[in-house]
Amino acid sequence: MSSMQPISPKESLTEQVTTKIRAAIVSGEMTPDNHYSAIAISEKLGVSRTPVREALQLLEKEGIVTVAKNRGVRVNQISLDDIVEVFQVRLIIEPPAAARAVLNASEEDLGTLRELHREMLEVGQTGDGRATLEADKRFHLYLLGLANNAKLDGIVGELRNLVLAHGQVTIPQARTSQDLASDRDELMRSILERDPSGAATAMRNHVLRTAQMLVTAVCARTPGLEAERYMTRLDELIF
Numbered sequence: 001m002s003s004m005q006p007i008s009p010k011e012s013l014t015e016q017v018t019t020k021i022r023a024a025i026v027s028g029e030m031t032p033d034n035h036y037s038a039i040a041i042s043e044k045l046g047v048s049r050t051p052v053r054e055a056l057q058l059l060e061k062e063g064i065v066t067v068a069k070n071r072g073v074r075v076n077q078i079s080l081d082d083i084v085e086v087f088q089v090r091l092i093i094e095p096p097a098a099a100r101a102v103l104n105a106s107e108e109d110l111g112t113l114r115e116l117h118r119e120m121l122e123v124g125q126t127g128d129g130r131a132t133l134e135a136d137k138r139f140h141l142y143l144l145g146l147a148n149n150a151k152l153d154g155i156v157g158e159l160r161n162l163v164l165a166h167g168q169v170t171i172p173q174a175r176t177s178q179d180l181a182s183d184r185d186e187l188m189r190s191i192l193e194r195d196p197s198g199a200a201t202a203m204r205n206h207v208l209r210t211a212q213m214l215v216t217a218v219c220a221r222t223p224g225l226e227a228e229r230y231m232t233r234l235d236e237l238i239f
Helices: 011-026 038-045 049-061 080-104 109-128 129-145 150-170 177-182 185-192 196-220 227-231
Strands: 065-066 072-075
Touching: 011 049, 011 129, 011 150, 038 049, 038 072, 038 185, 049 065, 072 196, 080 129, 080 150, 080 185, 109 129, 109 185, 129 150, 129 185, 185 196, 196 227
Parallel strands: none
Antiparallel strands: 065 072
16 A cells, blocks of 8 residues: 555644655655655645645655755665664663653553553554554654653654664564564563663663664675674663
């Protein structure tokens, strides 16, 4: 099913268009090998060019696309060095944020996290890699949002978006969608037990496993890249 389907007006058009374009990139419908025009995208989505241009500007700020005058938009090819640097930052900020989230979480928040975790497991059972990654993103952004730091929310959201398309190469080569969804079990136990230290450790383990699988998968499909060289860099900013 194409990600570039006409949209209905609910949220702002720019937000919806941004989501649709990002989904097309994640699914591989839009690739780094081609240039795309704002006119063609607006026609596919059934909207004017203005929200498309605004969406592309937002995605360009995130480093996901490059907009070139008179040449349209191109999806950026993120390098393995970029991926490693993204996970270096995530390993620094997400574990303590998870610990703070556990301390701040209300009973209602715990109920929401249970529901988001359940949805992730259900989607994982379908084998839909893209949908599983999106469910994973919703779970993590809600959890980290409980740390009550808007700047952190923005940084984590941008970092996850930057590597989301590459995350698809870990399914099914390195793990199934069900494996991906079940990888939160340790974290969920710590959250429900209100164990901030355990949540920090579980988050770090999860982010590190994800990084290792992603690096391994990218190296496996790219001749000349040695995974070990990148693995040793993942936690070099942590002392």
